[in-house]
Amino acid sequence: MTTQDTTTDTRPLARLTGVSRRFGDVVALDDVSLDIAPGSIVGLLGPNGAGKTTLLSLLEGRRRATSGRVEIFGLAPDDPRARQRLGCTPQETGLPDTLRVSEVLDFVAAHFDDAADRGTIAAEFGLEPLMRKQTGALSGGQKRRLAVALAFIGNPRLVLLDEPTTGLDVDARHTLWSALRRQHERGATIVVTSHYLEEIEALAERVVVMGNGRVLADDDLAGVLGRVGLRRVTLDRVDPERVRSLDGVVRVDDVDPAAAASGVTVWVRDSDAFVRSLVVSGAPFEGLAVRRATLEEAFLTLTSDADASPAITSHERMSA
Amino acid sequence: MTTTTRTPRRAGAETGSPQPSRLAAIRRAARLSLVHARFNLLETVRVPIAVIGSLVFPAxxxxxxxxxxxxxADDPxxxxQAVISLSVFxxxxxxxxxxxxxxxxxxxxPWDPYLRTLPAPGIVRVAGLVLATGTLGLVAIVPLVVIGALATAAEASAVQIVLGFVMLGLSGLPSMFIGMAIGLTFPSKAAIAVVQVIxxxxxxxxxxxxxxxxFPAWLDALSRFLPTRQARELVIWAVQGGSLxxxxxxxxxxSTGLLLALVLVLMRRDQGRRFR
Incomplete structure (x- = not known):
């Protein structure tokens, strides 16, 4: 799954070593170690509150770690020189309402020694017809595109995007994704957080799954999909013990035999294979329903897995 | 790849160890401060009523x-001194x-935390704000001087007025820094109350x-510790001469030095206001 990157310099662009961050009693990040090697698009996947945004804010130099070490380009992130090659994006599309699109681009570009051409970036993110508009007059999708474009105006080597397509419709989302892929082909390493599996599938090569402030899995896309891409099957009037022994069953949510009559939830990797083997087994059942597990549900199974066995990590392989 | 050492920051350009790029760093910080000031002013001017308010109030x-x-009013x-006092105010x-x-x-x-991710030392944002808001503040003095000249016996030569403006700008720095310290410490609703009291x-x-x-003697003695009293005396001295x-x-x-240091510390410590 690794891309054929041409960069010879494979030192990590960003590195977290044993990083924890607390907000009062809440542990947002719990002893996280992570390397971001040049060349890939890394998806940071996890439910709300998993610690994704906190992790990015540490890399951006906006917050400091409670313990552990954070580096970007070998420097502390609160050193402005470290951020010369870093591209970030404002959250919640918060832009200064009264400034024009062209002015916001110029203002941000002025901070970078080797800024990209404004016109090129505007064309790339479809902002050309909007250059004279004040940002307060933009639609949600247009604001989002401008916010993401700002991350690329400084010709960054590393770009951090926090939920870049939240609130966009399907078309706008696909437009933004292809712009991101083109920027990646030009050499930018991108870290993108999302709680949409679809978004991560469309963009990422390496996926880091987070939950409760910890890294649950760090693998290539296929590896993670194998773990998170679950189906949820519900059945009535079935014997949970017979279901549990069938192929590809990850977990059966039923312990109390008395509840068996009312329904059983089964988490499986391949619902087609499961249904076939269920039918072949001759076990009686009623009211079968299948749907894709939401990420939240997949994470729950993943988290209970992770408690039993250590999180899979293979970033040595990925960063090579 | 030995990366654990913290390299000196550009923020306190006057303290960093000597290095060839130091001058360039200072020049860069100055240029960026002007950029920040320009866009700050642009943002403010786009909502003209905000400017008009501060222009009209002192007058x-x-x-x-x-x-x-x-x-x-009839005593020169x-x-x-009354015009000067209101200018300081x-x-x-x-x-x-x-x-x-x-x-x-x-x-x-969310725009402010984003600015913190840009490769600029914190002093740039302070300097940009000082220049932008300071410029507006000085412009607001102009109608005051005009009314003072027309409707009162106040008198000052052109040179004295220019000197007065320069001194106003300099002696106004402590109150700017107090404002910044309040803004960096309190949420906006509390900041309004604190600003009014102070x-x-x-x-x-x-x-x-x-x-x-x-003033009674005790208040006069206390007053000398206040930056506004110091500013008043300095501007009166710049315009009217006499002993200082x-x-x-x-x-x-x-007070300028201490308050600037306080603002820089607060800025470094500030990690934005977040609701959890």
Whole structure:
């Protein structure tokens, strides 16, 4: 799954070593170690509150770690020189309402020694017809595109995007994704957080799954999909013990035999294979329903897995 | 790849170890400060009513508080000092409100944390704000001077007025820094209340509403520790000449230095206001 990157310099662009961050009693990040090697698009996947945004804010130099070490380009992130090659994006599309699109681009570009051409970036993110508009007059999708474009105006080597397509419709989302892929082909390493599996599938090569402030899995896309891409099957009037022994069953949510009559939830990797083997087994059942597990549900199974066995990590392989 | 050592920051350009790029770093910080100031002003000017408010307020105060009192208005010395006192007041309230409230509000918006991710030392944002809001504050003095010249016996030569403006700008720095410190410490609703209390304390205590010669001795002694009192004496000295007591410039320098240090520490420590 690794891309054929041409960069010879494979030192990590960003590195977290044993990083924890607390907000009062809440542990947002719990002893996280992570390397971001040049060349890939890394998806940071996890439910709300998993610690994704906190992790990015540490890399951006906006917050400091409670313990552990954070580096970007070998420097502390609160050193402005470290951020010369870093591209970030404002959250919640918060832009200064009264400034024009062209002015916001110029203002941000002025901070970078080797800024990209404004016109090129505007064309790339479809902002050309909007250059004279004040940002307060933009639609949600247009604001989002401008916010993401700002991350690329400084010709960054590393770009951090926090939920870049939240609130966009399907078309706008696909437009933004292809712009991101083109920027990646030009050499930018991108870290993108999302709680949409679809978004991560469309963009990422390496996926880091987070939950409760910890890294649950760090693998290539296929590896993670194998773990998170679950189906949820519900059945009535079935014997949970017979279901549990069938192929590809990850977990059966039923312990109390008395509840068996009312329904059983089964988490499986391949619902087609499961249904076939269920039918072949001759076990009686009623009211079968299948749907894709939401990420939240997949994470729950993943988290209970992770408690039993250590999180899979293979970033040595990925960063090579 | 030995990366654990913290390299000196550009923020305190005067303290960093000597390195060839130091001058370039200072020049870059200065250029970026101007960029920040330009866009700050642009943002403000796009909402003209905000500018008009700060332009009109000091002039109205002069019209209502000084012009009708002919005992003051007809005396060249007192009238000039009254115009100067209100100018110091205008600069101070501009500094306290302009920074205290706008910084507190900005910290609650997502644009401010984004600015912190840009490769610029913290001093750039301070300097940009100082230049932008300071420029507006000085512009607000112009109608005050015009009304003072037309409707009172206040007098000053062109050179004295220019000197007065320069001194106003310099001696207004402490109140700007107080405003920034408030903005960096309190959420915006609290900042409004704190700014109002501090503004009146500084204005009365500094002899901007009532001249200090009417103060009892204890209040006069206390007043000398206030940056507004120091600013008043400095600007009066710059415009009218005469003797300047040592505590005014020394106090102004000390409070400017201390407050700037406080603002930089607060900025470094600030990690934005977040709701959890």
């Amino acid at each position: 109205l105060a002069l019209l209502f508080f000084v012009v009708p009192q002919r005992a003051v 010395l007192f009238a000039t 205008a600069i101070m309230s501009n500094g306290l409100f302009g920074y205290g409230i706008s910084i507190a509000e900005n910290r609650e918006k 503004m009146f304390a500084l204005a009365f205590g500094g002899g901007l509403f009532l001249p200090p010669m009417m 007591e040592w505590w005014a410039p020394v106090g102004a320098l000390v």
